Amino acid sequence: MQKQEKIIEMFDEIAPTYDKANRILSFGVDVSWRKKACAYVLKTHPKNELDIVDVACGTGDMIGIWQMQAKKMTKKILSIKGIDPSRGMLEVAKKKFQGVEFIQSGAQSLPLESDSTDIISISYGIRNVVQRQEALNEFARVLKKGGNLVVLEFTKRDKGGFVAFFRDFYLSKILPFLGALVSKNKSAYEYLPNSIEGFLSKEEFIAELEKSGFKMQYFQSFSFGVSSLFVAQKQ
Numbered sequence: 212m213q214k215q216e217k218i219i220e221m222f223d224e225i226a227p228t229y230d231k232a233n234r235i236l237s238f239g240v241d242v243s244w245r246k247k248a249c250a251y252v253l254k255t256h257p258k259n260e261l262d263i264v265d266v267a268c269g270t271g272d273m274i275g276i277w278q279m280q281a282k283k284m285t286k287k288i289l290s291i292k293g294i295d296p297s298r299g300m301l302e303v304a305k306k307k308f309q310g311v312e313f314i315q316s317g318a319q320s321l322p323l324e325s326d327s328t329d330i331i332s333i334s335y336g337i338r339n340v341v342q343r344q345e346a347l348n349e350f351a352r353v354l355k356k357g358g359n360l361v362v363l364e365f366t367k368r369d370k371g372g373f374v375a376f377f378r379d380f381y382l383s384k385i386l387p388f389l390g391a392l393v394s395k396n397k398s399a400y401e402y403l404p405n406s407i408e409g410f411l412s413k414e415e416f417i418a419e420l421e422k423s424g425f426k427m428q429y430f431q432s433f434s435f436g437v438s439s440l441f442v443a444q445k446q
């Protein structure tokens with residue numbers, strides 16, 4: 212089986228326990244990272260009525276946050292779509308949301324028209340996309356000129372220091388143990404720290420965004436660099 216297919220199959224397997232595991236493993240702080248990301252983009256985007264696509268939507272966590280923050284900031288969501296290649300994750304998402312269109316597809320080839328959306332978000336998803344540069348090119352194609360790409364991701368940290376030691380210990384020892392306990396799938400939660408290690412540094416990812424025609428607009432690092440927010444603009 213190809214690497215990408217294996218990753219999708221793994222998400223199919225953990226889908227029923229994904230939400231529970233996510234809240235436990237992140238101590239709930241991922242919600243505040245998501246809220247800050249959506250609030251920043253809604254505040255700075257010049258339009259008041261927006262079309263949004265959430266790629267690698269999983270069970271729909273980002274979709275819920277987009278809806279909540281838009282309501283708070285009196286911005287109108289004209290349409291919101293969730294896209295993910297995992298049937299299992301989409302099945303959970305569909306039960307949680309009404310009025311959201313869910314499409315089964317990978318980020319590297321989006322079944323969407325060019326220049327058709329104002330915002331694309333991808334949270335904790337891009338490191339799972341094997342054909343990453345193709346996906347970034349797709350995001351640039353589908354976004355309208357001036358539209359925003361919003362990426363939340365765990366990025367590689369420089370080694371050294373107490374915080375780095377604690378973070379590495381948590382990711383390599385505690386997280387796989389707790390993840391396996393909740394999901395009964397040990398290998399899936401061993402994949403997580405490995406996929407973070409195998410991902411890019413902040414600088415390397417920004418270089419890839421620029422290669423696809425994006426201009427970096429905003430960067431924020433959360434919780435001592437555990438999670439990073441990248442907001443880029445289509446030129």
Ligand SMILES: C[S@@+](CC[C@H](N)C(=O)[O-])C[C@H]1O[C@@H](n2cnc3c(N)ncnc32)[C@H](O)[C@@H]1O
Binds near residue numbers: 272273316339
């Ligand atoms: C860690 S989950 C994140 C889900 C959700 N965005 C969240 O924040 O909770 C990663 C998601 O990436 C999806 N994924 C894996 N390969 C993908 C690809 N090639 N294109 C798009 N999504 C992909 C998985 O199916 C999974 O739902």
